[in-house]
Amino acid sequence: MLHPADPAFAALLAARLPPGRVRTPEPRHLEEPRGRWHGQGGCLALPRSTAEVATIVAACAAARVGIVPWGGGTGLVGGQVAGPGPAPVILSLERMTAVRGIWPAENVLIVEAGATLADVQAAAEGAGRRFPLSLASEGSATIGGNLATNAGGTAVLRYGNARDLCLGVEAVLADGSVLHGLKRLRKDNTGYDLRHLLIGSEGTLGIITAAALRLVPPPAAEGAALMVVPGPAAALDLLALAQGRLAGLVTGFELMHRTGLEFLAQTMPDIRQPFAVPPEWFVLVDLGLPEGLDPAAALEGLYAAAAEQGLVGDGLIASSAAQRSAFWALREAIPLANRKVGAVSSHDISLPLSAIAGFIPRATAALAELGDWRINCFGHLGDGNLHFNVFPAPGRTRAAHDHQRAAVMACVYDLVHAMGGSISAEHGVGRLKAGDLERYGDPARLAAMRAIKAALDPCGILNPGAVLRNAGGDICEG
Structure with missing residues (x-):
């Protein structure tokens, strides 16, 4: 069972850190862009170094206080806002923005997780290189958040997802220990690749504090x-x-x-x-x-x-x-x-390329049986990622259809699943899709994910409720 980050815990945390590191959360730390979820936080932690992150995580582990990592706040599935339960520590890396090194000849840059994607792009450009991850939110989204969600974007067709652009990570694990994985190597077959386990885990297995990123020469x-x-x-x-x-x-x-x-x-x-x-x-x-x-x-x-x-x-x-x-x-x-305009339900999905042309009319027809809608379907066709978003008819508001939102979502996801697709292509699972993951996920895969979560975060303090609902904590009971 987790405990809240109450004033007594906030005072304890502040005593272990330099001044100004612990404060009351601002409204921006409790919101998500679509307004579907309003979070909570007992206190806000603003570390300036990996050592300070480790101190925060160790204190939370000892007191069994949850931690919600916060990057740029641009996530669309509620991974950065806490749900019901004991108020957690909101851990923001917005003060950890340093470029630790850049090696143009190697096409490598090492940067702290709080740097925005735009800042990383600018640093690469200053060295005559390019970091090719590209998102509409790149001015606010941070590298830590990009890696935590394995962000996609508009250049996946050529350069891959965030995972494909990362050579190594530094991260703080659930007990406060630091994983030193910032190697600039293309080949390193020395056991389990924990980098890829942490990338895409949405802060549920560790807090990424820095990353070694792959750069490319810009096209002529x-x-x-x-x-x-x-x-x-x-x-x-x-x-x-x-x-x-x-x-x-x-x-x-x-x-x-x-x-x-x-x-x-x-x-x-x-x-x-x-x-x-x-x-x-x-x-x-x-x-x-x-x-x-x-x-x-x-x-x-x-x-x-x-x-x-x-x-x-x-x-x-x-x-x-x-x-x-x-x-x-x-x-x-x-x-x-x-x-x-205000969507009734937004769907970040992926499908096999050959299934896309059939999916769109089938999904449109299935939704027509539920009501009168406008559908805006767009996305990264080169990698099979569609944003299939459902809007009210002209003159109506999304609030008038809130009672249908679950049915609309199930209609779309049922068809995506039946056609061999994924209910989350590039936005992640967060809290908004944790129930959908349970519904559509492969049982063996879900069991393996829960086992990994229990092994790396036995008290369930890392982003509780995100990705896997009710995961972790059993080992710490009693």
Whole structure:
């Protein structure tokens, strides 16, 4: 059983740390972006070093006080906000932002977990390199949070998830011991790879305090195009054509629907619409090319070949870096417009690529049996990740459909599961999807996850209630 981080514990913690490290949580530490969950916290801990994190965790372990790690607060599944129960310590790494070292010739950077993704990108750029993880929230999201959720983003097709861009981690385990894993090695077969166990565990197995990240040389030239397609099936054929013609050079391939443009026109009219008449479906193709290749010419060739096969209609090829940025700004504004409209239920899902074209009409038809909806389906088609979000009909609010939210979510997830997909592609499980994980997860996998949690966090103090409900604590009872 966990105990609360009450004033007496907060005073004890403050006495073990330098001044200013323990205070009352601010509202931003108790909220999540979609407003679905309001958390609680007995006190806020703001360490400035890994040693101070270890002191905090050790104190919490001894007193059986829960810890909720907080990065940039941008998570969309409630992993950073505590649920019901004893009020925990909110552990924020926002003061741990140092770049500890950068080795351009090795394509490696070591940085503390509280640094924002944008700051890491800037540090890499300053060394003539690039850290290719790219998210709409990169100005606020932190590297620790990116790794804890194994963040995806827009460049997964070429560079992989956050997991693929991490060579090693430093982390504080549940007893306060420090895992020193910041090796800059590509090969290290010396037993279990604890780095990959911690990445994606959402702070339930350890607190990542620093990471060794993989950098890449920036492409010599980049380009982008918007291409209108007849539908998702044609978009997938266009993706295959692009990868065949430009093997390894396609950085992003985003699918978007007319509803996204309509939401932008409704809520963010200052954003310039790319088409006079919004198409039903269109894609954003992004390339990064080596010296000697022209992105515009490559995209023109792709468009011509696709048109011969009936895969594209209208199209726009960026004529400058500014126009390419405008294409991406349009794509990254869609989630913001969604938030302004207010979804009844948002779904971050992944499917086998060949199942996507069939899933979309099947899910739309199944939802129509529950009511009248607007569906904004968009996402990272290149890696099978869709954001399939359900909105109320015009003139209605999401509050009017709150009683249907569970049924809408079950309708979508049941079909995703039946078609061999995942109910969480890049946002994680957090607290909002912990029950869904129990429902759809493989029993053997869930049992193994619980065994790992019990072994590494026997008192269940690390992010209690996230990912696995009611996990840990039995060994410490009595």
